[in-house]
Amino acid sequence: MLIKRASDIASSEITPENLYHNRREFIKTASAVLGIAAAGAIVPACTNSAVSGMTQSKPKGKYDTDEKPTPYEDVTHYNNYYEFGIDKADPAANSGKFKPTPWTVSVEGMVKKPASYSLDDLLKGLTPEERVYRMRCVEAWSMVIPWTGVPLAALIARLEPTPAAKYVEFKTIMRPDEMPGQRPSVFGSGLHWPYTEGLRMDEAMNPLALLVTGVYGKPALAQNGAPIRLVTPWKYGFKGVKSIVKIRFTDKQPLTAWNEAAPQEYGFFANVNPQVDHPRWSQASERRIGEFYKRRTLMFNGYAEQVAQMYSGMDLRKSY
Amino acid sequence: MPKFNRWWISKPAVFVVCLVPMVWLVWDTFAGNLSANPIEDIRNRTGIWTLRFLMITLSVTPLRRIIGWPSLIRFRRMLGLFAFFYAFVHFITYIWLDQAFAWDEIVKDMISKRPFILSGVASFVLLIPLAITSTKKWIGRLGGKRWQMIHRLIYLSAVVGVLHYYWRVKLDIARPLAYGAVLAVLLGLRLTVAAVYDRRPVGAHRAPLQ
Numbered sequence: 001m002l003i004k005r006a007s008d009i010a011s012s013e014i015t016p017e018n019l020y021h022n023r024r025e026f027i028k029t030a031s032a033v034l035g036i037a038a039a040g041a042i043v044p045a046c047t048n049s050a051v052s053g054m055t056q057s058k059p060k061g062k063y064d065t066d067e068k069p070t071p072y073e074d075v076t077h078y079n080n081y082y083e084f085g086i087d088k089a090d091p092a093a094n095s096g097k098f099k100p101t102p103w104t105v106s107v108e109g110m111v112k113k114p115a116s117y118s119l120d121d122l123l124k125g126l127t128p129e130e131r132v133y134r135m136r137c138v139e140a141w142s143m144v145i146p147w148t149g150v151p152l153a154a155l156i157a158r159l160e161p162t163p164a165a166k167y168v169e170f171k172t173i174m175r176p177d178e179m180p181g182q183r184p185s186v187f188g189s190g191l192h193w194p195y196t197e198g199l200r201m202d203e204a205m206n207p208l209a210l211l212v213t214g215v216y217g218k219p220a221l222a223q224n225g226a227p228i229r230l231v232t233p234w235k236y237g238f239k240g241v242k243s244i245v246k247i248r249f250t251d252k253q254p255l256t257a258w259n260e261a262a263p264q265e266y267g268f269f270a271n272v273n274p275q276v277d278h279p280r281w282s283q284a285s286e287r288r289i290g291e292f293y294k295r296r297t298l299m300f301n302g303y304a305e306q307v308a309q310m311y312s313g314m315d316l317r318k319s320y
Numbered sequence: 321m322p323k324f325n326r327w328w329i330s331k332p333a334v335f336v337v338c339l340v341p342m343v344w345l346v347w348d349t350f351a352g353n354l355s356a357n358p359i360e361d362i363r364n365r366t367g368i369w370t371l372r373f374l375m376i377t378l379s380v381t382p383l384r385r386i387i388g389w390p391s392l393i394r395f396r397r398m399l400g401l402f403a404f405f406y407a408f409v410h411f412i413t414y415i416w417l418d419q420a421f422a423w424d425e426i427v428k429d430m431i432s433k434r435p436f437i438l439s440g441v442a443s444f445v446l447l448i449p450l451a452i453t454s455t456k457k458w459i460g461r462l463g464g465k466r467w468q469m470i471h472r473l474i475y476l477s478a479v480v481g482v483l484h485y486y487w488r489v490k491l492d493i494a495r496p497l498a499y500g501a502v503l504a505v506l507l508g509l510r511l512t513v514a515a516v517y518d519r520r521p522v523g524a525h526r527a528p529l530q
Contacts, residue, residue: 070356073356074356077355077356078355078356078357086492088355088356088357089355139490141357141360186494187492187494187495188492188494189490189491189492190490190491190492190493191491261491262490262491277432279434280434280435280436280487280488281429281434281436281437282425282428282429282432282434284425285425287357287359287360289356289357290356292359292417293420294418294419294420294422
């Protein structure tokens with residue numbers, strides 16, 4: 001596996017005392033706010049000072065943000081992964097039976113090397129990188145996560161799609177026995193399984209697009225999309241399809257899960273855009289997990305420099 | 321039939337039970353038991369308890385008739401005021417913890433084609449006159465009939481509140497629909513009972529319908 005060994009991880013990155021830090025920060029701020037409620041005043045936004053230093057041991061990469069990473073505990077216990085249930089705590093609680101090994105990924109469609117690959121074979125020879133990215137959920141919260149993965153572009157170059165291929169489609173594994181959210185239920189997510197996502201070919205080739213196998217230098221846990229998932233930090237989190245078993249090259253725009261379920265609310269592109277609101281709530285600001293006050297959402301989640309040119313000339317109100 | 325009016329303890333007991341969700345939430349908040357997004361948890365939990373207390377309040381009258389415990393009326397005002405209390409905490413959570421008094425954002429949230437926020441605000445605002453006029457004094461001041469008419473606003477508040485919940489979720493609409501179904505039964509029972517009583521001859525016993 002192309003996942004960093006534990007010995008590669010600076011001990012500062014996994015210090016347990018950091019884990020509950022942001023909860024304590026919230027309590028501290030909440031107490032302060034409540035304490036001075038009578039005065040009608042508000043305390044200044046909290047500063048998560050104690051979480052600093054997590055990735056300081058590594059030189060900052062070209063695409064890394066230097067914002068403080070969200071604590072590992074929160075990255076692994078506050079998740080949207082509806083295959084394991086619709087509440088944020090469900091993926092961590094309900095993924096115990098999920099088996100990420102052995103794993104096979106089927107490469108299909110307009111590609112010179114269609115085949116079923118074991119995960120090791122699929123990623124063999126590709127160099128994993130750590131990238132500290134912002135992650136903005138369509139529900140208006142965000143995190144900063146140190147991912148480990150390989151650039152999607154490197155894998156695609158090796159698979160050699162034909163010139164006719166205009167899109168890449170990804171599918172999550174279908175395993176109702178291990179993924180309770182995939183079983184028929186009245187109180188379900190409303191999505192169709194298996195979860196489908198897709199990118200336009202130029203988006204897939206963008207250097208920011210990452211196929212992730214690790215979080216915080218450790219193998220990704222089931223709730224984070226083990227053993228392999230997509231991360232596209234300029235798009236809303238739901239584009240990051242998890243536990244991928246199928247990669248298909250096609251000339252037609254894939255019908256993606258959320259777009260299929262509610263086309264008026266979730267588009268194919270799903271680029272982070274503070275100027276284009278969700279029909280029911282604002283996308284102008286977000287709550288960074290661990291912070292008390294909301295912050296402004298940035299165009300393309302702060303990655304405009306890397307991605308804006310792909311969408312020049314497009315009406316982003318229509319192609320949301 | 322339990323004679324609630326004879327048990328002095330019953331009202332304080334119900335009061336304490338109604339406070340449990342709030343105490344539990346405060347405990348979880350300060351013990352660090354909430355999720356990584358505590359403000360969202362506080363919002364969700366106060367919201368759902370508002371709906372629950374609205375439903376409980378609306379079930380008093382049908383229960384009195386169906387299971388024949390007229391003395392349940394004793395608790396109705398308190399239950400309604402608890403619905404208002406949880407709605408108030410929910411509303412303040414949104415204005416204060418969530419939006420930090422950013423009025424421009426709040427106004428934008430309400431007017432820019434977002435029935436989600438507007439319905440929540442409407443559901444809360446509709447309860448304010450009911451909370452104010454919940455005293456015996458106000459019944460006297462307004463007269464029973466007018467007072468009763470005003471207090472039927474709780475039907476509207478509950479309907480708009482369930483809609484607010486429906487608009488809040490993404491695609492997982494089963495839970496809001498379940499609340500909608502319970503509300504439909506509670507309101508439907510009133511229509512049926514009203515129809516039955518209306519067919520009775522004038523002068524037949526008719527308890528006030530709330």
